[in-house]
Amino acid sequence: MGSDLGPPATVAGAAAASLHDRAPDLLLVGDEAILRAELSRHPHAKDRIRIVHASQVCAMDASPRDALERHPDASILVAARLVAEDHADVLVSAGNTGGVTLACAQSFERLPGVGRAALGAVLPTERRRGEKNDPFGLILDAGLTLEPTADDLVAFAVMGSAYSRVISRNPRPKVALLSIGSEPTKGTKAIVEAHARLTKHTGLDFLGNVEGMDIPRGTADVVVTGGFVGNIVLKMLEGVSDTAMRLAKSAKEKRLRYAAGLYLLGPALHRVREITDWQQYGGVPILGFDRLCIKAHGRSTARAVTNAIKVATITAQSDVVGSIREGLSAG
């Protein structure tokens, strides 16, 4: 029910996902009448989709905590309970990030050794990784834990590594702390302490610190940072790409010569745009609980929702939570 476009996008995305080879079984949670009406508009695999009614929806613009308290039968809470009670393997939502995380926290258990949850986000990098030459690196936390402790950063490193192994088919992801210099003494207290502990961690390929320029380069497969910095980094990359597009458009309109140049570069620019298109990725993980949640962008179109379901299916088929548990106890 959540997301900016609401059921028309989420249901259409789920319907399309149900038709894929090796599609998962899908539970759609929300207002039954609305979901049924939307579903009837799209071709879908009937035996793969079931609707679970939830009598409430809650807008979470103001305070997600208050909104959820006042709506105990909100679709996001019902969906999280279904996962917690083993009726489903993974939660997918395009709703408000704070609200989705709170719903997870209410129904799921935090893993031993995890103080606070992290949102993983993907970003395009120059260097590629894993069996499929994945052009996406992982950065976490992307906004849940603004000022993490050293313990939090260590847990983020373990969780990111486990997730990256699965999603990029990369047996030994390179993990690094984002800081302001490569020396182990550079950065905030929490970073310096986390650096010392990660150096001794046996279950990780820990590179040490990376700096700002290493983010687009993709020096590390998993960049570990606090939620404040992660959010700024991600939104800035989005902004740089938007600004570049606007400048290109205005150059095109101003001079024929530029229009011709951009035309010739078309296929290369198309490839760059493809890589910087978050919709192709669809969803990113909320990590730290004994159950998985894939958070789709609030602006998700049907295509983005279909892709989020794909990501969720891959993570559900591999034991991401098990390898996080293992990494945390190896620490």
Add this chain to the structure above:
Amino acid sequence: MGSDLGPPATVAGAAAASLHDRAPDLLLVGDEAILRAELSRHPHAKDRIRIVHASQVCAMDASPRDALERHPDASILVAARLVAEDHADVLVSAGNTGGVTLACAQSFERLPGVGRAALGAVLPTERRRGEKNDPFGLILDAGLTLEPTADDLVAFAVMGSAYSRVISRNPRPKVALLSIGSEPTKGTKAIVEAHARLTKHTGLDFLGNVEGMDIPRGTADVVVTGGFVGNIVLKMLEGVSDTAMRLAKSAKEKRLRYAAGLYLLGPALHRVREITDWQQYGGVPILGFDRLCIKAHGRSTARAVTNAIKVATITAQSDVVGSIREGLSAG
């Protein structure tokens, strides 16, 4: 004596600056024999340049504090003392940032109301500003104060506004706090508190919070943040530009079509490169003291040094320190 290229670059840059219209009087501080030899290689205005001997130089790669203690006659300390004692109006250095800042702290007085110094850095933005349509915005702190308090952030806002007024000829620069949402409650404790205080500040055009995407867009003329985030942001922008250059180069080599496209876009790309070329800017201010210091990039070429001297001349001719004092007491 400092910087990666050393006296060949700094002296050549100073020599070129001495030939400009309205060139300032220049004191070159360091090993007299070396400086004199370098100076003799370049045309310069003899009556505008004087050499002041300093018997020591200190490499500051390890610990600037130790290095300066062991070298009381280091060129950077001698130069800072000359400024403190009114023999010069502004200090220019391309040496190690930590060392330069310590030298300032030893000889200059911190302004009342300033807890910690800030390094201002410039970055190219889509939106322009001021009388000369300046494409550069200011961000501070760029690395001196990793985790500022609310008091620090308020002082940074005042200092950045005063500097931007002078350097961009922009009578009322828009100042904003970098955060993870526009609401006054978004961000870390220090940011939320600084937001409340800046809203009431009468001497500033305070926009509120801006987010990551506003940095390349240039929504604010002065972006206020902590040194950790500022450093990451600046290095990431550098990295994005490097990555884009490498991708363009490889596209050019791979297909004739792309080479032709890039050729046609040449003038536009040249303009972008010009704007993202830090050498044209040359130097950025260390703010918070009763004297000014312009810090040039460690990799400064002669051209960058000349431009840093230009920036220093402009700031010395306007009463930046006076307007910072005023802003701090208006707070």
